[in-house]
Amino acid sequence: MTDTAFRREKMEEGWNRPPLIEEDGEAELLEVAMGPHHPSTHGVFRMDLALDGERVVRLKPVFGYLHRNHEKIAEGISYLASMPYTDRLDYICSLTNNWAYALAVEKLVGQQVPERAEYIRVILAEFTRIQNHASSIGFLIQEMGASGTPLMYAFREREKILDLFEELTGSRMMCNYMRFGGCRVDTSAAWLDAARKVVDGLPGFVDEFENLLSTNEILMARCQRVGILRPELAVNAGITGPMLRASGVNYDIRKVDHYGIYDRFKFRVPLGDHGDIYDRYMVRILEMRESITILNQALRDIPGGPIMDAKAKIRGFRPKPGEAYGRIEAPKGELGFYLISDGGPNPYRYRVRPPSLINLTVLEDMCLGSNVADVVLIFGSVDIVLGEVDR
Amino acid sequence: MLGEGILKGMAETARNFVGSYFSAERMTTVEYPEERIAPIEAARVFPFLVYDTENWEAGLRCVACQICEKECPPKCIFIEKSKDKKPDAIGKPQFYPTRFDIDISVCMSCQICVEVCPFEAIKMDNVFELATDDRFGGLLLDRKELAKSNEYYHGIHPTEAARVDARLAAEKVKADAKSTAAVVASAVKGAERPAPPAAGGV
Numbered sequence: 271m272t273d274t275a276f277r278r279e280k281m282e283e284g285w286n287r288p289p290l291i292e293e294d295g296e297a298e299l300l301e302v303a304m305g306p307h308h309p310s311t312h313g314v315f316r317m318d319l320a321l322d323g324e325r326v327v328r329l330k331p332v333f334g335y336l337h338r339n340h341e342k343i344a345e346g347i348s349y350l351a352s353m354p355y356t357d358r359l360d361y362i363c364s365l366t367n368n369w370a371y372a373l374a375v376e377k378l379v380g381q382q383v384p385e386r387a388e389y390i391r392v393i394l395a396e397f398t399r400i401q402n403h404a405s406s407i408g409f410l411i412q413e414m415g416a417s418g419t420p421l422m423y424a425f426r427e428r429e430k431i432l433d434l435f436e437e438l439t440g441s442r443m444m445c446n447y448m449r450f451g452g453c454r455v456d457t458s459a460a461w462l463d464a465a466r467k468v469v470d471g472l473p474g475f476v477d478e479f480e481n482l483l484s485t486n487e488i489l490m491a492r493c494q495r496v497g498i499l500r501p502e503l504a505v506n507a508g509i510t511g512p513m514l515r516a517s518g519v520n521y522d523i524r525k526v527d528h529y530g531i532y533d534r535f536k537f538r539v540p541l542g543d544h545g546d547i548y549d550r551y552m553v554r555i556l557e558m559r560e561s562i563t564i565l566n567q568a569l570r571d572i573p574g575g576p577i578m579d580a581k582a583k584i585r586g587f588r589p590k591p592g593e594a595y596g597r598i599e600a601p602k603g604e605l606g607f608y609l610i611s612d613g614g615p616n617p618y619r620y621r622v623r624p625p626s627l628i629n630l631t632v633l634e635d636m637c638l639g640s641n642v643a644d645v646v647l648i649f650g651s652v653d654i655v656l657g658e659v660d661r
Numbered sequence: 662m663l664g665e666g667i668l669k670g671m672a673e674t675a676r677n678f679v680g681s682y683f684s685a686e687r688m689t690t691v692e693y694p695e696e697r698i699a700p701i702e703a704a705r706v707f708p709f710l711v712y713d714t715e716n717w718e719a720g721l722r723c724v725a726c727q728i729c730e731k732e733c734p735p736k737c738i739f740i741e742k743s744k745d746k747k748p749d750a751i752g753k754p755q756f757y758p759t760r761f762d763i764d765i766s767v768c769m770s771c772q773i774c775v776e777v778c779p780f781e782a783i784k785m786d787n788v789f790e791l792a793t794d795d796r797f798g799g800l801l802l803d804r805k806e807l808a809k810s811n812e813y814y815h816g817i818h819p820t821e822a823a824r825v826d827a828r829l830a831a832e833k834v835k836a837d838a839k840s841t842a843a844v845v846a847s848a849v850k851g852a853e854r855p856a857p858p859a860a861g862g863v
Contacts, residue, residue, distance in 0.1 A: 348732060350773060351733070351734040351773060352734070444770065483670065584776060
């Protein structure tokens with residue numbers, strides 16, 4: 271289907287009256303600039319909307335307000351020095367960003383990672399996924415008008431996970447924890463016990479969250495059959511993560527690539543059916559549950575041993591000329607780092623594939639024909655962080 | 662029944678509300694600044710320089726090798742290396758920083774300077790109440806403001822400091838053994854023929 275045909279069909283969907291756009295009839299449209307300082311935009315992001323009454327006819331996303339030259343800076347500093355900058359991409363889940371970058375560099379130099387470090391990485395990544403999904407659902411519900419309660423419940427749980435991160439890495443959000451060939455500091459037995467205690471409390475939290483929200487009539491009325499993303503469009507546009515799976519496409523990089531040690535864990539990939547906001551919400555809830563099962567397995571099986579490969583170098587790190595692409599299933603989708611080395615201490619080229627930005631590209635297609643109030647919800651259901659969109 | 666889901670959610674909030682009167686675990690906030698959480702040992706805010714002896718200037722462990730300056734991601738460290746050498750805490754002649762500034766308005770607390778330092782000279786502090794009305798001079802710390810004693814380091818990061826001290830002591834023993842061996846070797850050599858000036862002890 272061509273773009274214009276798709277748009278026309280989208281616009282005609284659910285319209286009870288003929289569209290008011292004449293051949294020259296731009297004058298009947300109202301142009302609204304939503305953002306960049308709109309509270310629902312999760313940062314600084316602008317949507318230029320063309321409205322026909324309440325209906326969205328055109329939507330132009332404008333971003334770049336938070337651009338801070340991440341990729342170019344990385345070309346001028348050493349490989350290790352880019353690690354703390356990756357924390358600041360998607361600042362809700364710094365540990366998965368660390369992992370993706372470490373994975374790319376490890377691929378570039380052929381570095382092995384000790385068993386224990388792999389387990390620690392999985393544990394931290396799954397904790398990150400849970401707190402990201404919890405807070406992103408909280409934000410979504412907040413945008414629906416339920417000001418506070420679900421978000422605060424999510425933050426209460428996130429606080430426990432962040433306390434774990436702080437105890438281990440020294441920082442709550444800017445963890446800067448993983449290194450090429452392992453992790454920076456080892457987990458103590460006390461930390462693992464504390465982690466187990468937090469994991470034991472998580473199913474109760476997800477149940478509570480579901481009691482609060484899943485069958486809520488207002489939530490269902492606002493979310494079901496709104497912001498539909500078709501699987502064909504999702505695949506063509508390169509959408510990844512919970513958004514793609516909510517459209518019913520079974521694609522999880524943890525299952526496809528088995529990076530790290532994900533082939534050792536038993537977990538299921540939740541899939542949606544309709545690709546609407548409610549499915550995205552539900553897929554995130556179910557992913558939290560699957561993450562809890564992975565955490566239980568990892569915390570049970572974690573072996574002893576070193577956390578850093580003995581051959582790993584901290585100073586004088588110069589990979590051989592070559593290129594590598596490392597990707598992981600970050601909570602928001604496929605996060606990849608593409609590196610080219612020319613043999614020097616700095617990468618020759620450093621490129622991030624940010625899931626938030628690429629998931630945002632279908633925003634217009636999802637919003638056409640819906641109300642302005644739904645645009646806020648659809649935007650919230652994409653789950654983006656502007657630090658990663660603009661880099 | 663329509664509204665059942667809403668009632669279920671309300672029951673959940675009611676349970677949380679009532680629970681907060683009975684369970685201490687549900688009270689999740691701390692009323693800072695009247696009430697404070699004890700600092701976590703791993704906490705890191707901004708770097709400081711460790712000195713060993715009573716005199717902060719003579720006891721600085723930093724030998725102005727400038728590795729941290731080079732590795733610092735936002736380049737917030739400025740070091741000027743001395744022209745002459747001064748004996749450090751163990752008595753070995755070393756270069757020293759005539760100037761060591763950290764601009765904490767640029768620093769992003771990433772701890773990479775600590776990781777790359779081969780001399781255990783720079784460590785992370787956990788003081789975070791650093792608000793000032795002078796955003797230029799007040800946030801540019803010079804080496805006097807950065808210097809903190811080893812006892813202070815032990816106070817904020819006890820396990821890490823103990824590990825560092827053990828490592829430094831082991832290195833000192835090794836260095837001492839090496840220099841004695843060098844002195845003995847040069848003495849043996851000197852007995853055979855005139856010794857070249859100062860071969861060992863570097």
